[in-house]
Amino acid sequence: MRIVLDESKCSSLGMCESVAPDFFEVRDDGALELLNPTPPGDQRALMEEAVAACPTSALSIEE
Amino acid sequence: MPEAPFVVVGASLAGLRAVESARKAGYSGRLLLVGAEEHLPYDRPPLSKAFLDPGDDPAMPHHRTDDELRALDVELRLGVPATALDTDAREIVLGGEEQLRYERLVIATGARARQLPGEQLDGVHTLRTVEDARSIRGALDAGRRMVVVGGGFIGSEVASAARKRNVDVTILEAAPLPLVRAVGEQMAAACADLHARNGTELRCGVSVTGLEGEGRVEGVALSDGSVLPADLVVVGIGADPVTDWLIASGLHVEDGVVCDETLRAGPEVYAAGDVARWHNALFGRTMRLEHWTSAAEQGAAAARNALAPARATPYSAVPYFWSDWYRDKLQMVGITAADEVTVIGDLDDARWLALYRQDDLLVGTLGLNMPGKIMKYRAMIGWRTAWQDALAFAGR
Numbered sequence: 001m002r003i004v005l006d007e008s009k010c011s012s013l014g015m016c017e018s019v020a021p022d023f024f025e026v027r028d029d030g031a032l033e034l035l036n037p038t039p040p041g042d043q044r045a046l047m048e049e050a051v052a053a054c055p056t057s058a059l060s061i062e063e
Numbered sequence: 064m065p066e067a068p069f070v071v072v073g074a075s076l077a078g079l080r081a082v083e084s085a086r087k088a089g090y091s092g093r094l095l096l097v098g099a100e101e102h103l104p105y106d107r108p109p110l111s112k113a114f115l116d117p118g119d120d121p122a123m124p125h126h127r128t129d130d131e132l133r134a135l136d137v138e139l140r141l142g143v144p145a146t147a148l149d150t151d152a153r154e155i156v157l158g159g160e161e162q163l164r165y166e167r168l169v170i171a172t173g174a175r176a177r178q179l180p181g182e183q184l185d186g187v188h189t190l191r192t193v194e195d196a197r198s199i200r201g202a203l204d205a206g207r208r209m210v211v212v213g214g215g216f217i218g219s220e221v222a223s224a225a226r227k228r229n230v231d232v233t234i235l236e237a238a239p240l241p242l243v244r245a246v247g248e249q250m251a252a253a254c255a256d257l258h259a260r261n262g263t264e265l266r267c268g269v270s271v272t273g274l275e276g277e278g279r280v281e282g283v284a285l286s287d288g289s290v291l292p293a294d295l296v297v298v299g300i301g302a303d304p305v306t307d308w309l310i311a312s313g314l315h316v317e318d319g320v321v322c323d324e325t326l327r328a329g330p331e332v333y334a335a336g337d338v339a340r341w342h343n344a345l346f347g348r349t350m351r352l353e354h355w356t357s358a359a360e361q362g363a364a365a366a367r368n369a370l371a372p373a374r375a376t377p378y379s380a381v382p383y384f385w386s387d388w389y390r391d392k393l394q395m396v397g398i399t400a401a402d403e404v405t406v407i408g409d410l411d412d413a414r415w416l417a418l419y420r421q422d423d424l425l426v427g428t429l430g431l432n433m434p435g436k437i438m439k440y441r442a443m444i445g446w447r448t449a450w451q452d453a454l455a456f457a458g459r
Binding site: 011012013014015017018021025026027028029030052053055 | 080106108355356359360363383385392394433434435436437438441442
């Protein structure tokens, strides 16, 4: 599983970080950092929650 | 006779998340999504932001395509408002005539924009629906002189859009300061100052006594006796939960559908989103939030709990909203009822943070252009972090 970020959609709202702070972090300049773009399989539910939490649909999961 | 469906009333974000969550939870029976608007669920925050930007007409900000909803096997009843609910008979009425039995119900009818009293003139708009946003776009393209009634977030965002087109704007606020309910008394002035920085006039302590014009608005009459010329008026004086259809339902309605901490409003009835007033255990109080994140999360939680009431889990959350003004981003997490507010940084700068203390706890944080910090404070509020620890984290 790979987390894909569409930077053109991301507006630094930080909901992904709120759901999964070990995997997402908004930097001070507003850029989103993927702390681990290929999370282990046992994190799937959390990743799906983080993707769904994004108000601008900037995140997706690729297999 | 077919089985009674799981019905979700309200086809915006909370309603959409409710049907998606029901399927994700394994519910395979009939699922019906009812919406008063004729559109597939669409996203509202952009309507007062990017949707109003100058340029080509923006696309409809749909959350899901028709195909995506079909894949969920959701029956759509769009363009038909629910007009009554009978919780004893487990029945709703659609469009005043069609009776529909339900097995379980999620109420997500949202809120509607408050209007000014009196006759409606052309050129006077509220902003809630995509039609409203399209009308305001068109009016901004043609407009020269806009008056915004209400200094809240919608009004401030529309004023920002107008300034991008060099339309003159005056914001009117009846209270001595705008945004007091949203950000608290201590920080309202700092937020209001963003308007002055961007060339928008903000007049506080004046109310609207009437609108002038024959058929079409030409001016706004104020309580101080003056008249402001205007060819476009946007009214942003808040929204009321859509509960008029629930009068005879037997549910407890009081500024929203009153729910327990699991979002349960009555037998087999749950509520979510702007319409829901629920007990947020994290803060030990009831709240009704008109925020994107709570609508999404409550929609999902309400459907899960409706499907398994015996195993219902409380929904508690640190409130979060954001607002885009000019080139600035305001973000607020937590609550504003505070004994003390400490500002980290200088309010004259382009970025600052404000920390809200209640007793010895951090309960809220407001940031201007601080996207990298705000979620760290949201987490700390959720953990019930001691005030001294929050100050230490902030470098105090």
